Amino acid sequence: MKKFITLVFVAVFFGCQEKAEKITDSNDYNKYLITSNIPSKDAIDKDYEFWQEKFKNDSTNLMEMSQLSRIHAALFGSTGNISELKTSEELIKKSYNVSARNKDVYLRSLAHNYISQHRFKEAQVLLDSAYTYPDNKKETEMMLFDVAMELGNYESADTLLGKIKSPKDFNYLIRLAKWSDHNGNLDAAIKYLEQAKQIAEERDNSGLKSWIYSNLGDFYGHAGRLKDSYNSYLKALELEPDNHYVKKQIAWMVYSAEKNTKEANRILDSIMVNHKAPDYHLLKAEIAAYNENITEEEIQYELFLKKAEHPDYGAMYNTYLINLYAENNPEKALKLAAMEINNRATPETYQLLAYAQLKVGHKKAALKTIEEYVAGKTEEPRALFHSALVYKANGMDKKVAFLKDELLGAGYELGPVKAKEIEKL
Template sequence: MKNILILAVIFLIAGCNYEKEKKTTAMVDYNPYLATQQTPTKDATLAEMEFWQKRLEANPNSVVDLSKVAGLKNALFSETGDVTNLHQSEKMLQKCYELSARNKDTYLRSLAHNYISQHRFKEAKVLLDSAYAFPDNKHATELMLFDVSMELGDYQRADTLLGKVKNNADFNYLIRLSKWSDYKGDLDSAIRYMEQAKAVAESGGINSMKIWTYTNIADYYGHAGRIDDAYKHYLMTLKLQPDNAYAKKGIAYILYASEKNPSEANRILDSIMVTHKVPDYYLQKAELADYNGNLSEVKKQEQNFIEAVTAANYGGMYNTYLIELYAESAPEKALALAEKEVENRATPETYQLLAYAQLKAGKKEEALKTIETYVEGKTFEPKAAFHSALVYKANGMTDKVTPIKEELNEAAFELGPVLMRKVEKL
């Protein structure tokens, strides 16, 4: 009996040590970046904006000044989440194109970039095709045409364009090759190419390139289960840009999904939301509440999200989120929105949402047809696999559910604890 007790204590200590080893984050690492009064990036943008705005007021038809202010408005959208800046930037870029006597392709690309941010992908493609007709800067246009082709599900054209811009020493090529590898389900290659892009960014010493690369590679590391590496790169981002909301959100997600610490994750989200006001955070807070079993808080945060999306002119930027929300409470509304989203961009990811909406609307046979025709074997996204499993299960195809369930267990961090509870019930 004594030996059994000793063994039990040893196992308990070992278990505690294991839990400590699993912990990745440390409050001392990220706490300095949660000071909500410190917004150096936004402050620098506003200071620069003041200079160019004064020039523009003196000469309202100056293409140079218009272009500068439009770019700064776009930056403010990224830094604050205020979508008004994005729409103001759009109008200024349209005026730049109309007024410019040369470099029209440049303004078409800038406007296309704005449309991509608004999820107006078809309109962005039209602009880029027009820009491609100009004799200059075709490489820059090809890069963006690749981006929009991926968003529209035109993977054959995307592949062709990737071949046109091939240059293993070029940052812009490497990050797109990484994205292509991820689309093909080759996460190891996606990480390898992003690491090569990171090396290029660091050798060039351009902070904006390093920041972009660090946050993106951190996401990939998370998907691969390399949580320590993900955390490290979010911190590297914050060292360069202390008010980077995306990196803070990434750390909050690690606290929730890996360390099961929703209260600390909530604390970080609260600090972000003071200065970066986008609807996404309400859904993340809803998920944290769901994890805690606080259903009234879940409903409250989901309603906050819906109100935030409808109060501002976001267009179709949050359709995918709304489809999943409405699928439970208003399936016909979700179905109409999903059909609209597929029309906007027909990708396996939008089709899996359509199938999910069809299933929730009581159309399980239609949902199965959608999955078999447009999703199965065409995407490696865990959420698509989960919705596919729900459709298969509803149609009595349990033989297809088991292997998907095993696959989803490998993506536990990416899916999060709340969704993994649902996976266990498949």
């Protein structure tokens, strides 16, 4: 089990009087919360106007279609508007059909789009097709590795990792880090990400630096190195002031580690002005639950459902929906969990199935799912928590006690609400 959090936080979460360490400072990030200043969105809009005008004159021109598909994907990243990603998908398909050359490029581009939509099996088919072309094999192999990890095809992922091995290559190192994390070696994962960071800094590539600072922030957080995590997030914001993901992670830190719910909500409110992804409402609902504001909690959950159930999102929010349905509509959660297993059969999706089975009342089936597909195959804290609930329902007190001891170190990742539930195991 990864030890995600320092003892001072364990003490806070589980009843000691010691105060939480102050990690963040609003003076560091306030300038990034100004909602009227969105430089990346402005640049994308100007780019869009230029290429859209050209596209009007020739709607079959590959250059224009390729540029517009890229811009619509960037607009999805900037706004969270799922229609932008769908428009990008259609433009890539049209480009593929029109093109006489470089078919593999369009196949990879469409696969990347499908990965964003959590359409992993479809992405696999596209990449297998791209791999039949003689050029750019390594690019395809890297994406095949990414999809294999999402689908739980770990033997294939291991083989692909061997094919792309290059110890001084940024793209190899970040995938080696992901593989190490999957195998429970968080220290090694951080080491490889830090090596990738050195490469990005030596190249002075702002895109790579922003990506690596953001991801290192996540991994430092997993390791309980919260100050390092925070500083890494700030570095990402220096390069990309509009990075909504990083700002959300800081909001989580303010809430989970510092228990400052007012400030966490302030950060979230600033993000939500321009970025419309559904999952912000989930965090606001959890904050409301922590504050014992049941009315606000219900409002935020309803807002999440209203957005996330839109057909265009497809399977993108299935894991969130399963957790939510399990509490108030377990039969629906069970059905959706079975669909998600078909989409990608990983230990993380199987633990959701087990949780839904438990909530329906099928505790023996839930135990079988945990024992066959989850136990010993993941150290993800939520999976361990749901495993503990299944063991408890089946009277397996020793296993519950063992997992409870492991989960005491996961308070930061799971948050204060779940920390209280862990205490009751």
